[in-house]
Amino acid sequence: MGFEFLNENRGAKSHKGASNLIAGVLVILISFMALALVVTMGMPALNRAKEAAVINEATQHMRELDSTIREVASEGTGALRSTAMKVSGGTYSVNQKSGSVDFTYDMKYGLIEAGSFFKEGNLYMFSGTNGKASEYDLDGDSVAELVLENDILRIGIQKVANSSSPNTDTIDTKNNVKILNLKEGMVNVTPADTSVILDNLPSTSSGVGYSELVSKGDYLSKAEAIVHVNSTDISYDVVYTLPSNADFLIVKIVNAYYN
């Protein structure tokens, strides 16, 4: 009896040891599962929060920089301001070609919907990645154009010389936009005249100059080309911007002054 009791006791001890082990393994397993769950569920939320912080930070930095630039511009020559920027993501660059300061960031968590555009004072916001800027013959006339492209549109801008030989070739803004192509249904329109005329002076629609892409490549938030015209009376740039996912082109005159 005593023996049996002893054995029973032994068995109970042995079972207790086994159940402790199983419980321990279970606790570890559950902990790992919980950790995996937290990592799986929580990391995107963390990354989203991080992305939101980068966007907020960039918006603040760009507003501050915009304010600094305008302040300095309103003062005398030689005026200087410095501003400290603590950057936690994205790239800031000065783009002399388009006369702008740009911030770019690769978004992964869809905080701002792709293909949305916004303007606030001097600040433009674009999001998307299907902008493409390249050079090829779009209208089939055996002459390459500067092609601004996204998922919706293809726009052919006349290609004339380049900025390294700015005043050698004649340029007529009549031919600036050679073709507009809507990809859905492949519908084309080939304008006969896309002139740009300043201050009612017919002479300003043509002159010498060049055209070029602001940056060549794929996966851009916008495709952009500049046509520089040095006419008898006025020198200016026409900037054509095709935002990603847009079915419209933004056209703007910059750097315009009387000769």
Add this chain to the structure above:
Amino acid sequence: MKKLLFFAILILMFTTAASLCQAATLKITIDADKMKPEGKIICKASRDIHVFGTVTASDTGLPVANANLTFSYGTTTIGTNTSDNSGNYNMTFSMAYEGNYTLNVTGSNTTYSGTNSSILLIRSRPEYVEYRMTYHLGTSNANNVYRLGTSSITNQTMNNTNTNNLQYSSNLSHYYICSYDNVDYANGMLLAMIHSYKGSYLDYVNFSSTSSNPNYTLELRNKVEGSSLILAYTKGTCQLVQDKIQVVESQAIPSRSLAIFSTGTPSAYHYEIRAIYDKIYINGTDSWTTGTNLICAEKTAVSNNKPMVYVRRC
């Protein structure tokens, strides 16, 4: 009878006096090296303006030599000169400040006097830009329809006549001009020129066509500084532009594409913020990324009345 004769003599005297008065004028022409085709002199501040012309007697048409000429704007005299034996004159001057002026040339001699004037615009940067689009949608313009953003929206059909429909911004409720074709294209195709920015920055929109030309022309004229043009080319009719115009008017550019397209959502994409300026030249090529950066903005010069700001890491 005597009274009648008296009145006849009186009328004759008045007529003679009037014709004598008319004869006693100088006809002064104004031309300039900076004269533009529309008859305005446009020049930058502090640049030489060479004004020249001839002085003739309006009755005989003959040149008037040694006429005393005064050149002025408002109450300010720019200078004086006399015409030569051929009646020609010239004057070179410059204006210190930008603005819109009227240049007056006043001439006189012992017999005659006269005056003429010309618009004189002193500026370094152009004020207005006109964008033009000449085209037709579809196989011909026959099925094209155009529309302006007037208060009562009316679709105008092309009727192969000479048409010119110019509307200043004051006559428009919405600042666009658009044409479409929904016969050749089942879903419709439109091309629109939309003014971006305040309505006061738009001068006019214009539709024009001629019976002999298969194309027609849309024009939009707005201020160079501040505004831009949205050139929309998409499926649909101009009603789409009308429906989305509020967004353009409130935030300068459409927040999304005007028509709906199934382009898919990319897993990753770029977000860009751009600071761009009409009234400032931005110089520099620096770029910076993660970390603490000290950024300097320095006004280095003023070119064409526009400040030049150099932005760099410092």
